[in-house]
Amino acid sequence: MSQGYYVSRTVAVSAAVVAVVAAITIFALSVAYSKHKCTAGGGGGDGGGDGGTLVGPTPAPEAREPWDRYRLPDTLYPVHYNVTLWPRLTKNEHGLYVFTGHSTVDFKCEKETDLILIHSSKLNLTKSNGHHATLTGLGRARAPSIKTTWLQEKTEYLVVQLSGKLVPGHSYQLHTKFQGELADDLEGFYRSEYTEKGVKKIVATTQMQATYARKAFPCFDEPAMKAVFHITLIHPPGTIALANSRDAEILHTSLDETDVLVTRFEPTKRMSTYILAFIVSDFGSIQKDETDSTTLVRIWARKTALESGHGDYALNVTLRVLEFFERYYNTSYPLTKSDQVALPDFNAGAMENWGLITYRETSLLYDPKTSSNGNKERVLTVIAHELAHMWFGNLVTLRWWNDLWLNEGFASYVEYLGADHAEPSWHIKDMIVQGDVQRAFAADSLVSSHPLTRSENEVSKPEEISQMFDTISYSKGAAVLRMLSEFLSEPVFVKGLSSYLHQFAFGNTVYSDLWDHLQDAAQSTGLHVNLPYSVHDIMNRWILQMGFPLVTIDTTTGTISQKHFLLDPDAVVDRPSIYNYQWIVPIKWMKNGVHQDQHWLIEKTAVFAPMRASGSQWILANLNVSGYYRVNYDQQNWERLFAQLSSDHQVIPIINRAQIIDDAFSLVKARILNTTVALQTTKYLVQEREYMPWEAASRSLNYFFQMFDRTEVYGPMLTYLRRLVQPLYDHFQSDQPLSHTMAYTKGIAVSLACKTGVPGCKQQVLDQFRQWMREPHNNRIDPNLKWVVYCHAIAAGAEAEWNFGWEMLQNVTMASEAARLRSALGCTKLPWLLNRYLEYSLDPSKIRKQDAASTIGYVASNVVGQSFAWDFFRSKWDYLFKEFGGGSFVFPSLITSVTRRFSTEFELQQLLDFQRDHPDLGSGKVALDQAIEKTRANIKWMAENKKAVLDWFNSQSAS
Template sequence: MGKGFYISKHLAIAAVLLAAAALATIVALSIVYSKEKAKKSHQVSDGPTSRMPPTTPLSNEPWDKYRLPNTLKPQFYNISLWPRLSIDAKGMYVFTGSSGVAFTCEKETDLIIIHCHKLNLTLFDGRHAKLTGMQGATAPAIKKTWFQLETQYLVVQLKGRLKPGKAYWLYTEFRGELADDLQGFYRSEYEEDGVKKVVAITQMQATYARKAFPCFDEPAMKAIFHITLIHEPGTIALSNSRDVDTESLQMDGIDVIKTVFEPTKTMSTYLVAFVVSDFTYTSKQTDSKDVMVRIWARQKAIGEGQGDYALSITQPILKFFEKYYSTNYPLSKSDQIALPDFNAGAMENWGLVTYRETSLLYDPKTSANGNKQRIVIVVSHELAHMWFGNLVTLKWWNDLWLNEGFASYVEYLGADYAEPTWNIKDQIILYDIYRAFAVDSLVSSHPLSCKEEEVNKPAEISQMFNTISYSKGAAVLRMLSEFLTEPIFAKGLSTYLNQFAYGNSVYSDLWDHLQKAVEKTPHLKLPHRVHDIMNRWILQMGFPVVTIDTQTGNVSQKHFLLEPNSVVERPSEFNYEWFIPIKWMKKGVEQDQLWLLQKSAVHKPMKVSRGDWVLANTNVSGYYRVNYDPENWERLLKQLSSNHQVIPLINRAQILDDAFNLARASIINITLALRTTKYLSLEREYIPWEAALRNLNSLFLLFDRSEVYGPMQAYLRKQVKPLFDHFASVTENWATVPPGHNDQFSQIIALSLACKTGVQGCRELTKTWFRQWMQDPNNNEIHPNLRSTVYCYAIATGGVEEWDFTWKMFKKATVAAEAVKLRAALSCTREPWLLNRFLEYTLDPNKIRKQDATSTIGAIASNVVGQPLAWNFVRARWEYLFKEYGVGSFSFSSLISDITSRFCTTFELNQLKQFQMDNADVGFGSGTQALHQAVEKTKAKIKWLEENKKQVLQWFISQSA
């Protein structure tokens, strides 16, 4: 699955910290809780829950356990479904269907236990299913059937016993609601040319196939699927495989179309997909050997060419992965479809990949450079899964990281092949490695892989779809590829995929194949086997900080924690030591790689003479941070200020990010970290500026309600003005955009940070552009790259007129990327009543789509005025929000993180604990881990502020003088 969804990269920059003048309002609002709940007598721990306890079964009966027994194995399904795209007599959207599953008996049993959730099954002689024997087997009679709601099973108890090696057929007929809950088989509604339209869509990952048809809904229970869809004339039906027969007929007196699809490959239930819509497509098949590629979307979107960019990159990315894996694409077609309502960013259904519109559709007139990059990254991620995840699938969800971490790494390789001039591979440090560091530095983090028994319930499975699985998984696999070298890594992948094709595996199977590739490469010498090196990175949480003393050559490692005095309750058989590959340079010259294999060791080459400097973790190839002795830090700072380009671009970002995080952990002084930003007045490159901005925004979140804000703003105004002036010059005073891909991102930073810090002329520029658009709504001449910033600051400095105009444009927008910019900009207003109104809109799907509700609340929380309003809103309505949007939703982790991002006082910590206690009976779903992390981060920030606030204020004052 894609990495979820978020507003455009630079939108947070523009949306944060808009009004120091609003401080009085914030203070007053921050103590309001509109529907304060009574305190409950029971207590909820606010400490870390990094160790997920094994799930306690409800009883010892097999139907009370969350894992299927190992008695039956599915072979194939025959599924027929008929979604109704109009309301029935009871005012509901429904689907009807039938499903038969052929299975073999592995162990003698008198029970059939199969997943089934929220389906009304037809009774046959008082039973919910029919059972017959296959291939000469005799089926015992059914004694009774019932639903086990907690474990989501249909239980079929037999009068006799099924025999090992024999095959049987279980048949059901059912009716389900085609709800708008974004799970299982659901509906999406949208308007086109004033006409309301309905689409029937699926989202089966992780445990929602059981909502569409009874099935053995575990990833290792692979089978072949024969799918038939019944749909009304004027619509098309899509599924994982090609359609082989279509006929018009009547059913129940209604004219319908029956579309039959060829049997799928052997695959997991979570990858099954079907769509019924009136969409159209654009396609490409250059010759008979090529896979048929089609991009599907709303008719108007395809007509406007919004699918053309995705179409142009899909075939090259498929070819890249075929070569990379040394394995042909397993299917005959690749359909990709953009959906108006979709909870995730995208989903890798085999042969029918589903996307949010923003992740697949691109309009050159209104989509920004970042939108284009988002599409190539997400498409590459999903297509990587066609082999790694779909062809070979994890055995159980405890190893989700292997699927998602791998796709999150190689997505950059596929995207780089499709867009070779973008240098996109370097961005992994910004969008994966640094994201992983932020979470993995907490004691409430968790290892990449855990025991199977720790992940059982659907809520526990949904919690695995997190930053650790995706971003840390990508980071450690990239490190592995770096020290093996990419050709050897790819060779091991190829043999792994060939051995386990159409089957399931565990992470150690991959280690086996990579080790074999190493052993066949005589020149590659590793200090230990792949298993021994990598198990330390995936079986224990966290990562090390490597400290290098250039005076002695001593190199040491220590578990890096945001709060160094935290107690790590999760034991590790490796005692939080890692085998660390260290690539490094001396005064700009690459040196031979070293390995740190114990707590500390002396590496004499790292002892340097006066004037030389050492830089470790070149290319940020390793998953660790680096600290140095004070003298080496000073030499690095001197190099940055004298000739920063001697230090590689990606490592300039590393110096900034490592320094700020070392300071957060009280390992170095905060003033040293702040000094790394002084050279930024000379910097023009995107990646170092983005790294700096993220860390500075973290400081803004701490200080935008205090006296530090003014001097900090004044300092940054001085630092960004040369960048602002540079782009004003090279773009003819903002009339054009620079041609370079990353230069365009730098231009966005220049405008956004200049407006935020009050560089003369910036806010006036955005107000002028926006006012010109308001005067001629049909002629928006603001460049798409700059719209997020312009919209936000125009609304922030405007009033209700600007807000209402933007809302009107948002409701009229036909390009999803433009709608996202407008929706996020609405959160930038300083008017509390407008923000409260906007919050209320998130409860109305006619105003804000369900898929966008939590991200909208999060955007409002990023506004210094909106944060207390969003916090109070969520607290007062948690039970409703959770039941309506949060059960099984991966987005609730981001929501909790967003609404608590400014928490740094004891008062806020107590509110957070009370919120945790008040809603213990409701639950937090995928946000459970995020809630514990919020408590931990708030505690760490309280302590850090006590120790550092005064010197931060003094430093900024000294620099602004």
């Protein structure tokens, strides 16, 4: 699954920059689920410890009765399902949209039992002979009679108690008949609505990940419970029905005196419930007529969107990305078709349902006339992410959600490879550094972080599973797998991966299975002789303990050391680790611009003589940020790096120029490096034109904006930044053609220029916006600058500009344009408009439910609106919790966005009071813990650094 707003992961330039200079949140719709003993397997050796036993918190006492436990017992295993569903696309006599259905599941008994537990949530089950289900034996099996049945609401089970025992090795069939609500809750079998040519349309669609298949029909709803599914959908004439496999038969008939179509689909492959999908809609489709592929590839969306060509780009890149992954995995695409569907209402960025991928419209539809480079890149990378899952995640699946990173971290890494193949001129592989690596650093530097693989007792309830869909699983997972591929080499990595996929096809695995195959690949190629320890021993340190190391290099002595990096160095780490927060670190480095042989740091401290430097020599470690660690140097080496940047910055690779800035500012936030050292990294930017360093600077300075835009530091800071950005802004005043990333740099230049008061900038964007107001049907604003122009014009304007933006939002048909307008409306400086906008956010007739959390976040990222958003969030918490459900993905991002600026004791106390008053925060618990931790760190940092920062900016203005 690609993340949505709540776990956003940037692919478009506006993601980091808007948050920095336009006072709105990171905009990316991206980005947002087995049992196994948590041991690594693998060899020993001095660095190997005991092979990798995972240490976690003390487990809660186990429930006495099986139906009070959240995990299924190991007594039964499904073989195949027959499911028939009939969604009603009009309201019933009670004013509700509903669906009816019946299903059978054939299962095999593994261990003797007189109890059947099968997941069922929010379904009204029809009783037969006084029971919610009927049981029959298959083959020679005789089914015992049912003693009693009931629905266990807390653990979401249909409980079937039998009068006798089920026999191991025998097979049985359970039949149920049910009705459910086709609600707008974006979970399970739900409805999406849109208006096309003045007519309201209803779509019946699904989102099963992670624990919502049980809302569509009773099922064994765990990823290891794979089965074959036979799906039949009943739907109105004039609509189409889609499922994971191709349709086998469509009948026109009458049921209950209603004219209907009955679409029966071919049996699926053996698969997990969470990647099951089915859709009934009025959508149209496009497909390639001329292709050598045996795979049917189609894009489905609103008919008007397809008629306007908005699905063409997705169709073209899908074919290229599929071809790439078939070669990369050395495995043919496992299915005969690949449908991709753009949904008007969808909670995530996209979902990797096998053969029927669902997307937010912003993640699949692209209009070359109105969409930006960022929108186009977003479509490409999300498609690549979801197609990567067709093999890694769907064909081979995690056993339990504590290993979610195996799915999402891998897809988040290889999406860059697939996208790079489709658009090689974009150099998109480098984007992983700011898109995932630096994002992971920010989350993983907190004591409230967690290991990539957690113990199973930490991940059992639905809300605990939802919490796993976070930055750690996606972005850290991508970062450590990229590091692994770098030190193994890509050919060895791919060789091991292919072997892994072939062995476990249509099955389930744990992370150590992947290590086994990568180790075998290393040994078969002879690479293992270059590794200090086995793949198990190296990688277990990166996935079985949270956090990452800060590598400190003293170039005067050649001493290298490592230490667990924490945002608050005074914070107490209460999660034990058998590795004592020590890593085996691959260090790629250069000396005075010359690449050196890779070095491995194994001990806490070691001396490596080649890293001594003298005179004008400088050392740069973590080349291309291939390793998952930050770097600090002695003061002399920092100054030599600054001198090199000032004299000829191009000697240092672009990625590492961005790394120097990002590392330095992060070390400042952690109170390790003097603030003025980090600020010095920005001085060379007057010469810089590349996107990545400017993006790193704007993201890093965002912290300064958040901490100081309510203090006396703000004015001198703007004066310095205005002088810094003026040359970049002037550089882009001509209309020369721009590369993919240079268009992003121009966006940064214009936005930062307007923010800091570069003469003429605000008036220029206001003029462009007002020209659009005069000609609403002729928007001539550069698509790559719309996010800048909309936000700054609405911020500089009055009610008329806001009202025009709102009117355009109501009438827009392109989802990416709607997202820009929603974001920009949060930029106004008028408090009453911000409060009105907050009220709109919870009115589905004004703001789609999927966009409620991000809309509140846009207001919260505005310095004027932050306190309003925080008060609104607290006053509406009970409603939000009831409306979205405790396990919802929206809460982590919502809590993060409304608390981002907190840096005072008063704000900390408000957080603690909220935590005390709301003991059940569902999936938002960890986010609130993180908000408290970050607020405490901000308070300390402000106390220690405010005066020094003010003095430095004043000194730069005077020079």
